[in-house]
Amino acid sequence: MSFKPKERRAAKARVAMAKAKLDALLVTDIKNIRYLTGFTGSSAYLVLTPSRVYFLTDSRYAAQSGAEVKGADIEVRICAKAVEEIHGILTGPRVGDRIGFEPDNLTYEAYLRFKKGFGNKRFIPSGGIIKTARAVKDAIELTAIKDSVGALDAGFEAARGLIAPGRKESDVAFEIEVGFKKAGADGPAFDTIIASGPRSALPHGKAGQRKMRKGELVVVDMGVLLNGYNSDETRTYCLGRPTRRQRNIYDTVAAAQEAAIKAIRPGATAKDVDAAARAYITDAGYGEYFGHGTGHGVGLDVHERPVLSPHSKDILTQGMVVTVEPGIYIPGWGGVRIEDMVLVTADGFEALTNAAKGLEDLR
Amino acid sequence: MSFKPKERRAAKARVAMAKAKLDALLVTDIKNIRYLTGFTGSSAYLVLTPSRVYFLTDSRYAAQSGAEVKGADIEVRICAKAVEEIHGILTGPRVGDRIGFEPDNLTYEAYLRFKKGFGNKRFIPSGGIIKTARAVKDAIELTAIKDSVGALDAGFEAARGLIAPGRKESDVAFEIEVGFKKAGADGPAFDTIIASGPRSALPHGKAGQRKMRKGELVVVDMGVLLNGYNSDETRTYCLGRPTRRQRNIYDTVAAAQEAAIKAIRPGATAKDVDAAARAYITDAGYGEYFGHGTGHGVGLDVHERPVLSPHSKDILTQGMVVTVEPGIYIPGWGGVRIEDMVLVTADGFEALTNAAKGLEDLR
Numbered sequence A, B: 001m002s003f004k005p006k007e008r009r010a011a012k013a014r015v016a017m018a019k020a021k022l023d024a025l026l027v028t029d030i031k032n033i034r035y036l037t038g039f040t041g042s043s044a045y046l047v048l049t050p051s052r053v054y055f056l057t058d059s060r061y062a063a064q065s066g067a068e069v070k071g072a073d074i075e076v077r078i079c080a081k082a083v084e085e086i087h088g089i090l091t092g093p094r095v096g097d098r099i100g101f102e103p104d105n106l107t108y109e110a111y112l113r114f115k116k117g118f119g120n121k122r123f124i125p126s127g128g129i130i131k132t133a134r135a136v137k138d139a140i141e142l143t144a145i146k147d148s149v150g151a152l153d154a155g156f157e158a159a160r161g162l163i164a165p166g167r168k169e170s171d172v173a174f175e176i177e178v179g180f181k182k183a184g185a186d187g188p189a190f191d192t193i194i195a196s197g198p199r200s201a202l203p204h205g206k207a208g209q210r211k212m213r214k215g216e217l218v219v220v221d222m223g224v225l226l227n228g229y230n231s232d233e234t235r236t237y238c239l240g241r242p243t244r245r246q247r248n249i250y251d252t253v254a255a256a257q258e259a260a261i262k263a264i265r266p267g268a269t270a271k272d273v274d275a276a277a278r279a280y281i282t283d284a285g286y287g288e289y290f291g292h293g294t295g296h297g298v299g300l301d302v303h304e305r306p307v308l309s310p311h312s313k314d315i316l317t318q319g320m321v322v323t324v325e326p327g328i329y330i331p332g333w334g335g336v337r338i339e340d341m342v343l344v345t346a347d348g349f350e351a352l353t354n355a356a357k358g359l360e361d362l363r
Helices: A005-019 A030-037 A059-068 A082-090 A108-115 A129-134 A139-162 A169-182 A197-201 A244-262 A270-283 B005-019 B030-037 B059-068 B082-090 B108-115 B129-135 B139-162 B169-182 B197-201 B244-262 B270-283
Strands: A024-027 A045-048 A053-057 A074-078 A098-101 A122-125 A193-196 A217-222 A224-226 A233-238 A295-297 A304-308 A321-324 A327-330 A334-337 A340-344 A349-351 B024-027 B045-048 B053-057 B074-078 B098-101 B122-125 B193-196 B217-222 B224-226 B233-238 B295-297 B304-308 B321-324 B327-330 B334-337 B340-344 B349-351
Touching: A005 A030, A005 A045, A005 A129, A024 A030, A024 A082, A024 A129, A030 A045, A030 A053, A030 A129, A045 A082, A053 A059, A053 A082, A059 A074, A082 A108, A108 A122, A108 B108, A108 B122, A122 B108, A129 A304, A139 A169, A139 A217, A139 A224, A139 A233, A139 A340, A169 A193, A169 B169, A193 A197, A197 A217, A197 A327, A197 A334, A217 A334, A233 A244, A233 A334, A244 A270, A244 A321, A244 A327, A244 A334, A244 A340, A244 A349, A270 A304, A270 A321, A304 A321, B005 B030, B005 B045, B005 B129, B024 B030, B024 B082, B024 B129, B030 B045, B030 B053, B030 B129, B045 B082, B053 B059, B053 B082, B059 B074, B082 B108, B108 B122, B129 B304, B139 B169, B139 B217, B139 B224, B139 B233, B139 B340, B169 B193, B193 B197, B197 B217, B197 B327, B197 B334, B217 B334, B233 B244, B233 B334, B244 B270, B244 B321, B244 B327, B244 B334, B244 B340, B244 B349, B270 B304, B270 B321, B304 B321
Parallel strands: A024 A098, A053 A074, A098 A122, B024 B098, B053 B074, B098 B122
Antiparallel strands: A024 A045, A045 A053, A193 A217, A217 A233, A295 A304, A295 A321, A321 A340, A327 A334, A340 A349, B024 B045, B045 B053, B193 B217, B217 B233, B295 B304, B295 B321, B321 B340, B327 B334, B340 B349
């Protein structure tokens, strides 16, 4: 039996629904809806049942959903009052009593509005059903992610020519982001981080008014959003000849990243991949300066499942796309982070990002 | 007694809290937090009590919150576990039993996480307390909005030079958006709408791959985000000499807009302002082609209170900033929308947006 991609995605979700003993799932996360239907608009609801997909949007999106949302088991409904329409679908006799919803997406206000129309049926918080399915990418998604990475790698190539003493962080970020748009991207995946000098010690130091100076470290952490899929990559450069300490910290992060990447294969625990990077940095004496997780999934969201951190319970599976991004951040002095995106393959890993790597790599 | 602006904002919110008999309000909407404290970061919580403002964020934002969040009654706490910290603040004996939260912002999942730590205290959905305060702008906000409008008006000036037969909608939008960034804006306030020909009949026709053609209507609906404040304005142009029907529909929308703007003064109901535009369009025979509300508040959000629509219960007050944006959309043929931002003054209104207006106004 051959499935089309969207049908395969719904089928994956239905397996998880069945495990949770749900008769239907109300999907409100717009990226989960895009995943299941291909709809790229910004307002819709979806109801997944064992046999049907009900897609609901309003008249603004009638033409768009007609063009984008297609499938044998998908029923598109254009309606002004989606909540009432959903009550109608789900309170019918053909749908069982256990109705799941996405508790990390539905506001409390919306929860009350839905709940009061379900009569005696149960309205059950059922987190992660679609997001878990999304962690493993199919071929169409991998192509989209690789396109996004291509535009991002080109942005790093541009960055290497733009970063120089005397230039303002935000000016460089602006030029790079214009390049993303010219390459056909929707834009940056998140606020571009260009953090120079002492600001490089801030893991989220988005580009600001600071002028870069000779001898400083510059952390560049960027992403591209292209056709709905994100990419995420970090390089750290030195504006001139690195000091011994800069070199030592950079090499430590690079080796920690390599150790983590080599631990990636189907069946590995996300915790162990994190531990590989963390152990290396800790052994080198910098453990207290690596305060975040080693990585995260990337796809329709910049941050999605799995999570690569000490407390993660995720297990890596073929088709997952994760970042590996250890860092060392010394307050007041500066920091280094190196981040690549990696695909979990049948027998190991494949690096997806390809920007030139090296502390002295500025053109 | 003289208040500083942020303290005056908290005082307004406390009046509403007292009316709702709340002993404390948990504020999770990041724009509401910015409003009360000036914090421009993307992750924080706030607890408002009758005498204190507790501001909580994590170590990433320690430096930024130290610089931005100041005030006699504000206590900044940098903590890794904000939910536990909030439980500690609110379950103490000095805080009463009625704790409000923002049900339109808190997810159901977060609701459960907070609720279970409040013991016997009540956790009460209390929508709109800060958002209602935000509807009336103070002098600092008005200055920020006028700066945003200035950059936006300049964008329309640019648009008039860029829109021409043969040009692609998305290319024009891109050039205008680069101009916004060069003017120091964070970017567009929303996806720029440039909808030409039959696409002008789509109220949300964001710029696409379509090439504009001679004789067509082009709806341009844009906004700027600058220093946290939004602007929002629409013009409709004709690429050449308008037909009689294009002219007639344009003049109808323009007159409807004028009627609505003239109805704006303190004490007027939002419903009546909407009705002024709607009656004009209905009398001209186009009522069925005006499917959205006449306007909305603009500030930290592009769409905020008050709402100008047939079912609105809002009453206009001095200091409110609203859009007035009637439109006529004829499927398959095209549409016209004209939108300006208007300040409610002590005795009437003041137009804030100033882009040249006129169907044949392309340079």
